Amino acid sequence: MITETWRTVAGLAAPLRTLFSTTLIFRTGTMAYPFLAPHLLLNGGLDAAAAGLTVTGFGVGALAADLAAGRLLGRMHPHTLMQAGFLLGAAVLAVVPLLHGLPALAAGVLVWGFAYEIVTPAAYAATIAGSAPAERKVAFSCYRLAINVGMAAGPVLGALLFAIDPYAVFWANALCVLAAAAHLHARRDGIRRRPASAGGRQAVHHPVRERPSLPERTRFWAVFGLSLPVQLAYALPSVFAGTYVIVGLGLPGYWAGIVFTVNALGIVLFEVPLNVRMARVGDLPTLLTGYALAGAGFLLMALADTGPELVLATLVWTAGEIVVFPGLLDYVSRLSGPGADRNMSLFSGGVNLAFITAPQLALHLSGPGHPGTPWAAAGAAVCAACLLLLAARTHPYTWHKEELCTSAT
Template sequence: MKNLYANYIDSFKGLSKEVWWLALITLINRAGTMVIPFLSLYLINDVGLTLENVGIVMSCFGAGSLIGSWLGGTLTDKFGYYKVMLFSLFSSGVLFVALQFLHTYESICAGIFILMIVADCFRPAAFVALIAYSKPENKTRSVTLIRLAINLGFSAGPAVGGIIITSLGYVGLFWVDGLTCILASILLLVVLNPKKARVMDSSKNENPKSAYGDGYYWVFVAAMILFGFCFVQYFSTVPIYYSNIYELSEFKIGLLLAMNGFLIFAFEMPLIKYLEKLNYSKTNYVIFGLALVGLSFLLFNLFSWAGILVIGMLLMTLGEMIAFPFSNAIAMERSKRGNQGEYMALYSIAFSISHIFAHNYGMHSIANNGYTFTWNVITIISVLGILLLLLLKRISITNK
């Protein structure tokens, strides 16, 4: 046990102080975003929208995220990551609070769309900041630390969110979301002042190539879209599956989601450090991670035992722990070819596109075809993503 603890602590060594501050800011911000996992339930139970309506709202969520990711990358290349992160955190906090006052279908669509444009400007800016604050050999673990912060916040957020819903209703979540975003912006202003923060990787390509003309990267982005299509179901259709088929309460759903965050907090960093020592490519790890996520959906159709919900969450979590850090590291390495904001924006946009189509498809599919058909399609999509990643490996070998 002592050696296990020592190895866990050792996996965090070598990361810069700025990366730790960025992780803390992310933790505070993410801990408050407890509305997102419950958004589909809120729109159905409190607002009274249909499954089809919720699918359209979640598409607005994805469309705003796509535009925000592109805009964030463009603004980062023009004004720098610090200003973009500060603007995004504070403004999205205000918008989260305002969202609770929207009650019509049309206004909610517009509100979610605008909120996500502002909120997702943060992502490419944060990735570029992470590149600047990390030594080249520490970038994958730096990404993992940020994900650890995200999931530590996410492990507490849904559990607390379930309690808040039970005691105060959904409205309380919007206040918590907004105030924590504003708090994160204040912390960013205090601890990551660009005049004091150390830049550890400031290399800039004098003849940058456009990310939009990088064929290799587009195959990678396409694979990430399919990965995201499967993964985001756990935050829209899967909670409804838990509720409708297994009759889980919001509190129990929150606990299942919290388990995901806790496992990532406890095991992802030492797992990534261990995997980095093995002689496998980052692409291989992303393939394995996507396979585990796809398998979690297949199991839903193979077993009716309630315990399969926990097993499915475990498989999804392990797949997420492996696929996200290494796919992010692939994007960060490739970004050195051109404008970093542009490359990291495309990586974020991949998941934004998933939000646009995945939630809408999932909601319409379970309404019209049922859960069994929907989970089979999601499994097939994961296989298509794996095939694209295998193509990526072939392109990489051919280019050597």
């Protein structure tokens, strides 16, 4: 599987290979955010409530970036916007360790969240520009692979640095972001000259855009709404799995680590090969499969009482993640037409909205007598969304009828 994944990444068009390597450097450098709260409590002079508010500001800044990205991409090349995000992010990371007090730290972290997240919709736009529709599901899965590999390595490196010097983790993160910017700049010629055979839209952006039609707009908002249960469900593992395993089920803490490891290995080993094989599978069967696996996996999490049962449930919802996220990104890019930049940015905003909301929902739904309720609610919501997908496909205002793909990567 690793060999096949490597061949697929190596076979990407040059702009997408550059995007992959840039994303890998950037996400591997994401080592400061997991240690932001400890830094605020130990070195920033904040109490728990103020630290929580400041960390939430990161999500607010990220959401603002998603809302602004569509307009910015109408005026800038995606990679120019990525470069701007990198440079702003590196500058903020260098300053945050020197700030003290709630106003200064909250403002710095909010700007950091904006700079960090503005890269994502720009990368989505670059993926669309560098791939033909038939190749896009694979292209998005490769982009997600770079994110997941980088995000697996970054916190480990950050933990080592934080133990040595809490300030060093921010400066090392800034250097990695600058390295990503330098790598992207060094390969700018290959990025901007996309082969005509690549299919997608032109890489040069113009501020004048055709206004999406009413059906195009309603189709996007239909899938956006139906994607929110999936986004919320997949925000749960990172914010709730540890609490559920250790506090809710009373299992040893290493089972939480096993859950995270199984999920990460599943994505790294199987996401790209599986999406290569599903490149010609239609949008509806792809999404229905992903939603069904996700819903079943999270319902199994609610029923799990032992470590092996947790692993089984994790395998099921990981399979859903592998299918549903490239499928959703592919479908949104297909239905968006001239509004692709705006729609992909708004879709990315849904991800951040879920990560802001999920901890609060988990806190309110869980309790001593029913620790698995957040998982059950997530699974039920995803299953309901799966049924609504079947209903949505019957009307042109809620479903985009895809063109048949004649080629695949």
